[in-house]
Amino acid sequence: MKEKLVLVGNGMAGVRTIEELLKIAPDMYDITVFGAEPYGNYNRILLSPVLAGDKTIDDIMLNTLDWYEENNIKLHVGKTVVDVDRKGRKVIADDGTEETYDRLLLATGSNPFIIPVPGHGLPGVIGFRDIKDVDTMLGTAKTKTHAVVIGGGLLGLEAANGLKIQGMDVTVVHLTDTLMERQMDDVSGRMLQQSLEEKGLQFLMATQTEAILGDDCVKAVRFKDGLEISADIVVMAAGIRPNIELAEKIGLHCERGIVVNDTMQTFDPKIYSVGECVQHRGETYGLVAPLFEQGKVCANHLAKFGIGRYEGSVTSTKLKVTGIDLFSAGDFTGDDTTEDIIMKDVANGVYKKVVLKDNKIHGAVMYGDTVDGAWYFQMLRDGTDVSDIRDHLMFGQAHLGDAGHGGENAASAMSDDMEVCGCNGVCKGDIVNAITDKGLFTLEEVKAHTKAAASCGSCTGLVEQILASTVGDYSDTPKKKAMCGCTEHTHDEVRHAIKHNELTSIPAVHEFLEWKTPDGCASCRPALNFYVLAAWPNESVDDPQSRFINERVHANIQKDGTYSVVPRMWGGVTTPNELRAIADAAEKFDAKMVKVTGGQRIDLFGIKKEDLPEIWSDLNKAGMVSGHAYGKSLRTVKTCVGEEWCRFGTQDSTGLGIKIEEMTWGSQTPHKFKIAVSGCPRNCAEATIKDFGVVCVDSGYELHVGGNGGIHVKATDLLARVATEEEAMEYCGAFMQIYREEAHYLERTAPWIERVGLSYVKEKVVEDEVGRKVLNQRFLDSQDVFKFDPWAREVADAETRKVYIPIKKIG
Amino acid sequence: MSNWIEIGAVEEIPKLGSRVVETAKGDIAVFRAADDHVFALRDSCPHKQGPLSQGIVHGHTVTCPLHNWKIDLASGEAQEPDEGCTGKYETKVEAGVVYLAL
Numbered sequence: 001m002k003e004k005l006v007l008v009g010n011g012m013a014g015v016r017t018i019e020e021l022l023k024i025a026p027d028m029y030d031i032t033v034f035g036a037e038p039y040g041n042y043n044r045i046l047l048s049p050v051l052a053g054d055k056t057i058d059d060i061m062l063n064t065l066d067w068y069e070e071n072n073i074k075l076h077v078g079k080t081v082v083d084v085d086r087k088g089r090k091v092i093a094d095d096g097t098e099e100t101y102d103r104l105l106l107a108t109g110s111n112p113f114i115i116p117v118p119g120h121g122l123p124g125v126i127g128f129r130d131i132k133d134v135d136t137m138l139g140t141a142k143t144k145t146h147a148v149v150i151g152g153g154l155l156g157l158e159a160a161n162g163l164k165i166q167g168m169d170v171t172v173v174h175l176t177d178t179l180m181e182r183q184m185d186d187v188s189g190r191m192l193q194q195s196l197e198e199k200g201l202q203f204l205m206a207t208q209t210e211a212i213l214g215d216d217c218v219k220a221v222r223f224k225d226g227l228e229i230s231a232d233i234v235v236m237a238a239g240i241r242p243n244i245e246l247a248e249k250i251g252l253h254c255e256r257g258i259v260v261n262d263t264m265q266t267f268d269p270k271i272y273s274v275g276e277c278v279q280h281r282g283e284t285y286g287l288v289a290p291l292f293e294q295g296k297v298c299a300n301h302l303a304k305f306g307i308g309r310y311e312g313s314v315t316s317t318k319l320k321v322t323g324i325d326l327f328s329a330g331d332f333t334g335d336d337t338t339e340d341i342i343m344k345d346v347a348n349g350v351y352k353k354v355v356l357k358d359n360k361i362h363g364a365v366m367y368g369d370t371v372d373g374a375w376y377f378q379m380l381r382d383g384t385d386v387s388d389i390r391d392h393l394m395f396g397q398a399h400l401g402d403a404g405h406g407g408e409n410a411a412s413a414m415s416d417d418m419e420v421c422g423c424n425g426v427c428k429g430d431i432v433n434a435i436t437d438k439g440l441f442t443l444e445e446v447k448a449h450t451k452a453a454a455s456c457g458s459c460t461g462l463v464e465q466i467l468a469s470t471v472g473d474y475s476d477t478p479k480k481k482a483m484c485g486c487t488e489h490t491h492d493e494v495r496h497a498i499k500h501n502e503l504t505s506i507p508a509v510h511e512f513l514e515w516k517t518p519d520g521c522a523s524c525r526p527a528l529n530f531y532v533l534a535a536w537p538n539e540s541v542d543d544p545q546s547r548f549i550n551e552r553v554h555a556n557i558q559k560d561g562t563y564s565v566v567p568r569m570w571g572g573v574t575t576p577n578e579l580r581a582i583a584d585a586a587e588k589f590d591a592k593m594v595k596v597t598g599g600q601r602i603d604l605f606g607i608k609k610e611d612l613p614e615i616w617s618d619l620n621k622a623g624m625v626s627g628h629a630y631g632k633s634l635r636t637v638k639t640c641v642g643e644e645w646c647r648f649g650t651q652d653s654t655g656l657g658i659k660i661e662e663m664t665w666g667s668q669t670p671h672k673f674k675i676a677v678s679g680c681p682r683n684c685a686e687a688t689i690k691d692f693g694v695v696c697v698d699s700g701y702e703l704h705v706g707g708n709g710g711i712h713v714k715a716t717d718l719l720a721r722v723a724t725e726e727e728a729m730e731y732c733g734a735f736m737q738i739y740r741e742e743a744h745y746l747e748r749t750a751p752w753i754e755r756v757g758l759s760y761v762k763e764k765v766v767e768d769e770v771g772r773k774v775l776n777q778r779f780l781d782s783q784d785v786f787k788f789d790p791w792a793r794e795v796a797d798a799e800t801r802k803v804y805i806p807i808k809k810i811g
Numbered sequence: 812m813s814n815w816i817e818i819g820a821v822e823e824i825p826k827l828g829s830r831v832v833e834t835a836k837g838d839i840a841v842f843r844a845a846d847d848h849v850f851a852l853r854d855s856c857p858h859k860q861g862p863l864s865q866g867i868v869h870g871h872t873v874t875c876p877l878h879n880w881k882i883d884l885a886s887g888e889a890q891e892p893d894e895g896c897t898g899k900y901e902t903k904v905e906a907g908v909v910y911l912a913l
């Protein structure tokens with residue numbers, strides 16, 4: 001017999017919890033759901049666009065009745081649970097329906113707060129909470145003219161905007177003199193009010209309602225100062241109250257909400273609760289992002305996995321009124337211990353304020369230009385130290401060279417047929433349709449369903465904007481970003497565990513950290529293989545099956561399944577002999593193209609897999625080794641001719657490049673690693689867009705780090721100036737080692753430095769001389785293990801050679 | 812009527828890996844999961860004909876090396892949200908030897 005799970009409250013948090021549960025333990029429970037509303041589960045957030053006429057009720061359904069049926073969920077719609085017999089473990093609905101349970105989940109949401117002024121019970125006085133309320137508003141707007149909205153918060157303004165679009169005269173009444181004072185400061189609040197006035201809304205600020213007048217329905221509203229205005233409908237949007245009526249009645253401990261612990265359990269261990277009705281660590285929440293985090297944790301405990309705790313959320317706010325961009329998060333008021341950075345351009349309708357405390361973002365409020373809201377918010381939650389980017393913080397992420405955020409609100413200006421993701425050919429319209437049809441909430445879901453932003457990722461910013469403008473604020477990126485679906489742990493946690501618990505193989509990591517899937521997946525296995533190798537170069541063994549095909553067969557796979565072969569050319573220098581061997585190999589193995597790469601060497605294209613060992617063997621015989629053009633490893637050291645030939649050269653850049661390549665080739669790194677050495681500041685080797693770049697100057701060597709010439713072009717930062725080649729090489733080794741030990745797998749040096757800060761890298765590699773020498777020594781020690789020619793090794797090993805040929809040929 | 816053809820010893824296919832059987836009608840990828848289950852699919856991804864034999868195997872799934880579609884080894888079907896299917900072949904292992912039904 002399966003255990004029985006009953007959910008009370010067929011809303012956003014409760015049903016999300018069931019979805020999470022079905023994902024991880026589909027067959028564990030017989031599930032029954034009670035919902036007071038007469039529908040399946042719908043996206044409450046989108047009631048605002050429905051009211052504004054941008055969407056229909058059908059558009060906002062998340063789970064239709066069919067979904068419940070397909071998942072064997074018994075659904076009681078239109079039934080309110082009125083009692084629970086906790087001893088007999090059964091719930092009782094208003095029509096007498098009874099269901100027994102082993103586990104009960106309360107997700108009763110909240111109720112609009114109706115201010116108890118005289119007349120508040122009159123027909124025509126409503127909240128803004130469900131489909132019924134929206135129907136009432138749309139119905140009234142068809143025949144009547146005057147609407148009064150009490151409360152100038154998020155909900156009130158969205159209601160007012162919708163009613164205005166439906167053709168009514170709308171007056172918003174607000175108690176204080178700033179709109180949305182919980183989310184906005186004075187300046188942005190006034191800018192907001194002005195734009196809404198331009199849209200035709202009227203405001204009565206600092207005004208208190210005294211009574212609602214009328215006989216059998218609303219007629220007018222009277223205020224404390226004596227003013228009276230006519231009203232055909234009054235929308236109370238003065239806040240929400242957690243709906244704890246049922247919980248209180250059955251004796252569960254409640255304060256403002258139903259009190260739960262970090263595993264979403266109430267004081268009765270058989271009863272869980274999630275959503276707006278919940279009070280966790282003293283906080284209640286009124287936005288979906290934290291509720292979804294709660295749902296995920298709750299599902300995990302219902303599935304008896306027992307991992308994951310909910311530790312509270314920081315939330316951010318956006319207003320869903322077309323044409324108005326505002327964003328706020330955290331504490332944006334500040335106090336004696338905080339500093340403000342403000343950018344104000346009222347004429348252009350732009351205002352941004354970031355509150356810093358100890359060089360970390362403490363809060364932010366933005367009006368007009370909110371493109372960087374998500375970026376500030378991420379740094380706020382991550383506790384990122386912003387000292388290094390402080391001077392251009394206000395100009396936004398685009399200013400840091402991270403594309404995809406370029407252009408103010410680029411997403412809303414795009415037409416549906418404009419391409420967003422250049423890798424997968426996904427247009428804006430495809431993304432919008434997927435979001436609305438499939439009810440997607442997060443960037444991850446959009447990636448999975450549309451493939452947008454799933455490849456090179458440069459359009460991520462744009463996709464996030466589309467998500468935000470289509471569904472309101474959905475940035476539910478958890479504070480902790482798990483490595484992948486196979487674990488709850490972050491990259492840093494995994495690396496820490498590997499180092500401190502001497503985990504020297506992938507199975508050991510899986511066991512110690514309780515991986516959720518038996519063999520991991522194509523995303524975590526290569527990462528773990530690298531982490532284990534990087535931490536334990538001598539103790540661990542490389543696992544070829546956990547490497548991407550290119551690294552497994554030491555060549556780059558092509559679209560037609562053939563491979564390309566790139567022998568190393570030290571510092572870009574070659575000889576007639578090498579060239580002859582390459583030419584011979586190209587002919588012998590029928591290379592379809594011979595091409596000079598962007599990395600100063602030669603690429604042979606269209607080689608068959610079964611020929612690989614043989615072509616390598618030929619190249620080896622001419623003294624050449626693998627160029628690792630496929631590896632998460634040192635690629636090339638690009639050089640220019642330098643002092644030996646060039647009239648401007650200051651040092652032997654070619655020679656130094658070759659020495660550095662000889663020191664670093666074969667190294668295992670989190671992502672590919674490129675180096676260049678230029679002989680003078682004219683910089684013909686493009687050293688300032690490499691992971692590590694050397695620019696020779698008269699007095700010695702400038703060392704640059706964190707450049708990238710790929711998706712987001714980024715010039716390097718200057719790390720240090722040194723006088724000798726030996727020092728340049730020591731810094732290089734130390735830098736590569738700290739990058740190897742600390743960056744996340746598939747994180748190039750540019751985003752890594754952006755994440756940890758250049759000051760941190762300088763502290764470890766430049767300021768701490770002893771530390772630098774230790775890092776460099778660790779680098780050299782692990783090079784003893786990593787520095788070998790994989791081609792020669794494969795050629796020599798008859799067993800592995802077999803893998804390159806078919807196991808059998810038939811016919 | 813299926814016609815069982817001997818392919819080779821299980822040990823010749825790396826665990827969590829694959830070997831190719833070349834046939835006149837195109838390559839077949841033979842996979843070996845961690846639990847020693849052996850599967851065979853046409854070596855051609857339903858997306859853009861990527862060689863599935865070169866992908867990363869996890870559970871009873873292979874991730875295509877070209878654009879990361881995930882293909883179920885038992886059914887040949889692409890996992891949601893991708894759609895498509897590649898041909899599958901029956902396999903059996905007897906006394907450590909793999910047979911393929913053609």
Ligand code: SRM
Pocket residue numbers: 556557558564566595596597598599600601603629635636672674689690707708709710711712748
């Ligand atoms: C062969 C080459 C193009 C050429 O014909 O010149 C090349 C070819 C590929 N590049 Fe590149 N890149 C080549 C130089 C570059 C350069 C220029 C350079 O190194 O000076 C860049 C920009 C510089 C940089 O990396 O900072 C470059 C930026 C990329 C990127 C974007 C990296 C980024 O961090 O933004 C990728 C994608 C990735 O690595 O994830 C990429 C990925 C690829 C891959 C490996 C795509 C793949 O995963 O299969 C291509 C393999 C093609 C093939 O069929 O073999 N390639 N690639 C160049 C080989 C250089 C070499 O000798 O090793």
Ligand SMILES: Cc1cc2nc3c(=O)[nH]c(=O)nc-3n(C[C@H](O)[C@H](O)[C@H](O)COP(=O)(O)OP(=O)(O)OC[C@H]3O[C@@H](n4cnc5c(N)ncnc54)[C@H](O)[C@@H]3O)c2cc1C
Pocket residue numbers: 008009010011012013014034035036037044045046047048079080081082107108109110128129130155158243246274275276277285286287288289291320471472473
């Ligand atoms: C107009 C509007 C716009 C919003 N915009 C945003 C936004 O942009 N971003 C954002 O993050 N959030 C927004 N929200 C808030 C968001 O919708 C809520 O936080 C979320 O819906 C709360 O989920 P819940 O499951 O806790 O409650 P609900 O979704 O309200 O679900 C509770 C359900 O339980 C039912 N119920 C209650 N008691 C019983 C009982 N005894 N028996 C049976 N059923 C019962 C109720 O009828 C209801 O259907 C908005 C809300 C509204 C109303």
Ligand code: SF4
Pocket residue numbers: none
């Ligand atoms: S070689 Fe590089 S730039 Fe050219 S198509 Fe391939 S990945 Fe793109």
Ligand code: FES
Pocket residue numbers: 856857858859860861875876877878879880
């Ligand atoms: S060819 Fe397999 S994913 Fe594209």
